Amino acid sequence: MTETPRSAFRSIAEMSDLTGRTVIVTGGAGHIGRAATAALVERGATVAVVDLNAEACTSAAEEAEQGRSGSAFAVPCDLSDEEATRSIAEQVLDRTGSIDGLVHFAALVSSEPLDNWTTPFEQQATSVWRQALEINLTAVFVLTQACTPALRSSGHGSVVTVGSTYGMVGPDWRIYEGTEMGNAAGYAASKGGVIQLTKWMGTTVAPDIRVN
Numbered sequence: 001m002t003e004t005p006r007s008a009f010r011s012i013a014e015m016s017d018l019t020g021r022t023v024i025v026t027g028g029a030g031h032i033g034r035a036a037t038a039a040l041v042e043r044g045a046t047v048a049v050v051d052l053n054a055e056a057c058t059s060a061a062e063e064a065e066q067g068r069s070g071s072a073f074a075v076p077c078d079l080s081d082e083e084a085t086r087s088i089a090e091q092v093l094d095r096t097g098s099i100d101g102l103v104h105f106a107a108l109v110s111s112e113p114l115d116n117w118t119t120p121f122e123q124q125a126t127s128v129w130r131q132a133l134e135i136n137l138t139a140v141f142v143l144t145q146a147c148t149p150a151l152r153s154s155g156h157g158s159v160v161t162v163g164s165t166y167g168m169v170g171p172d173w174r175i176y177e178g179t180e181m182g183n184a185a186g187y188a189a190s191k192g193g194v195i196q197l198t199k200w201m202g203t204t205v206a207p208d209i210r211v212n
Contacts, residue, residue, distance in 0.1 A: 016043050017043060018040060019043075021045050021046070021100035021101065021154075022096040023102070024047075024050060024088065024099060024102045025040070025047055026079065026102075026106035027104075028047070030106075033051070033106075036105065040101075041064045042066065045100075046072070046096055048091075048096075049072055050079075057076045060072075061073050073095065079134070079135050086142060088146065089146040089150060100154040100158070101151075101157070104140045104162060106136075107162070107187075108132045108135045108187065116128050117184050129186035131186070132184060133189065136191060137191075140161055147159075151209045152205070152209060163194050163195040164194075166187060166191055167190075167192040167193075167195045
């Protein structure tokens with residue numbers, strides 16, 4: 001049996017090299033989004049940082065640049081606004097000429113100052129339910145759809161979504177006792193939707209685009 005020469009294998013550094021690629025990160029000004037943006041820039045990518053707060057968005061982009069001017073830039077956006085969300089793809093293409101990756105971190109979570117989010121089920125507001133679905137689920141559909149032509153053209157398009165334990169199982173309410181935290185029905189339903197949408201997109205846009 002002939003062994004494959006080691007020179008035929010790419011190193012981990014080569015496999016993770018993102019030089020010349022553009023990645024959109026929603027929720028990029030959050031804790032996880034900032035860390036992901038920094039890691040992507042470190043591997044050579046140019047990152048479009050998307051978040052609601054324009055000041056935080058700009059701060060996250062500047063923090064991630066690591067001396068590489070232009071390696072990260074802010075794209076402030078209200079992801080509950082469909083037209084604004086779709087325009088992200090055009091803004092990024094106008095600036096970089098390509099979209100190679102899309103990471104969906106943005107989500108409405110319990111840390112937000114929302115009325116009726118941590119209240120008992122009977123008191124949870126329909127408006128909060130709708131807002132959770134718009135930001136956590138619909139925005140994933142809308143932005144991925146808007147970016148799909150560019151992702152196909154890239155030759156290595158990749159979409160990463162973020163689900164949740166609560167998209168698969170019901171909450172154990174004992175862990176919330178004595179805290180101000182809660183678990184809104186809209187969050188659980190939206191994350192369950194993200195998990196299934198990811199599976200659907202994964203088989204629908206393959207093999208041109210990888211969705212995980």
